[in-house]
Amino acid sequence: MGDNRPIIVEIRNIFKSYTRGSQTVPVLEDITFDIMDGEFLALMGPSGSGKSTLLNLIAGIDKADSGTIKVGGIDITTLSETDLAGWRAINVGFIFQFYNLMPVLTAFENVELPLLLTGLSRRERKEHVDMALGAVSLSDRIDHYPSQLSGGQQQRVAIARAVVTDPTILVADEPTGDLDRRSAEEILDLMERLVHELGKTIIMVTHDPRAAGKAHIIKHLEKGILTDNGPAQAAI
């Protein structure tokens, strides 16, 4: 990965804590790092280390106590809830552990869902959805409901939904956590392809060293503090 790539995510001095009763529990402490455009980054660490919280902050679905996060040059910590919703629609694609597809919608309709906020025409939406489902090799499953698809296929639909708006970054929270080994391998290969062929930036939270092995960079979190980081192979 060349260093001449622009910085796409800039995280500076992030602090985040939760209040439990009268106690304040620190979750993230003074997190600072950058993510380059087109980089595949894995966040690793034990449960409760704050990796999912950090991912949520980068994706604009949670707010930091202090510090700044810039994505594509926009400081998202200053945006209101409404502005953040609009920002997420354009800039962030989400991939979850449990796929989180709408059970009443077909694969096509699930992928189309985020496009309803874009103002594209019906024909344009269809073109985008067909392309996204084609990219995850599910063109023959467009009319299937999630309950009619395997776990791996559902995750591929979720990936198609994440990329269909051509977002600035893709965030993935344990994307292979609910899959068997073979399906997990397929999903990781697909994510690798998104980075290499489409130049996507992916930030992935994972416990799985095999999944992390696919990333360019691995960052470890321990009790809310970045302990080390470096190229994936070296880290593993």
Place this chain on the structure above:
Amino acid sequence: MGLLKLLFKNAFRHKLRTFLTVLGITIAILAFGMLRTIVGAWYAGVEASSATRLVTRNSVSLVFFLPISYKEKIRQVPGVTEVGYSDWFGGVYIEEKNFFPNFATDAKTAIELFPEFLVPEDQKNAFMRDRKGVVVGRKTAQRFGWKIGDLVTLKGTIFPGNWEFVIRAIYHGAQKSTDETQFFFHWNYLNESLKKTAPYRADKVGWFLVGVKSPDVAADVAVEIDKLFKNSLAETITETEKAFQLSFISMTEAIVVVIQLVSIIVIIIIMAVMANTMAMTVRERTGEYAIMKTLGFGGWYIGGLILGESLVIAGTGSALGIGLTFPAAKAFGDSLSQYFPIFNVSRSTIYLEMAAGLIVAVVAAVFPIWRAIRLRIADGLRRIG
């Protein structure tokens, strides 16, 4: 796919739950409509009353008679156009359950004073010629299968004996709100008989029906009539036909109030049921709403989906309830026509049913919408898996 499709798919996702909720709303709206129609039927006589008709009766009570000689004096009052008179006859056909309103009346003026009773000219003439002739409303004729020329015997309850009549005319109502159950015959027929059997009751009437030039002079005419008979043996009280009808309603006002209260309680109950359905639905979909928020859908967008779903369910139930109100009211009105001669579903009842359905939908959705808007994505995502 539009969000409307998602809305409909969500509304019918739990088919049994949605079916039962829709069924509940249908029954509630139907019950509400029927109860409102009963209240309307109670006031039907008042609604059908004319502003140019006054009723003069004995000031003590309706059960005390007035001398027939008052007629000519009343006619002399400026503003009076016509004076008719009637007696409540209270006859029953074969047995007491066959009740319908029947009156001995001044035949000529009765027909002129009630233009809303449409009688064919030839039948009117036949009625005028026959001392025992009778004009009967379409519904009563239908109820007993009476035809023109049929001989009908009523058993007198106030005026004892068997009274024979010949059906000479059948009237139709000019409007839907016109009572088509009445039965009226020549007062002379009754009076002649009373002269022989009970002379002290002869030449007396229950009330006078007074036609006036215009509603504007009605109050002055009423005062003038009552002034005429001040300090006489039978003082009068003259009021508009509407006030006269309302005096009957006031006796049963408590029942009407109870019916109105019950109709509101029915709506409150179904509102609670619907609110519970929506609350359950939204609680189950917390994760999905969180996902939608991550995709960029704002809180108000999701609130709109919840409101839309509530409107679809309540709207379906309300539409079915409103649709069923008409046949139910017809069946109810037909079987109880002796008590409710006019049992029509009014336009205002339909509007009230629609408003009730709308209120149920909106109120049921308020709390779930509030929860969905306040939902933090991170909290919602924690519910999944």
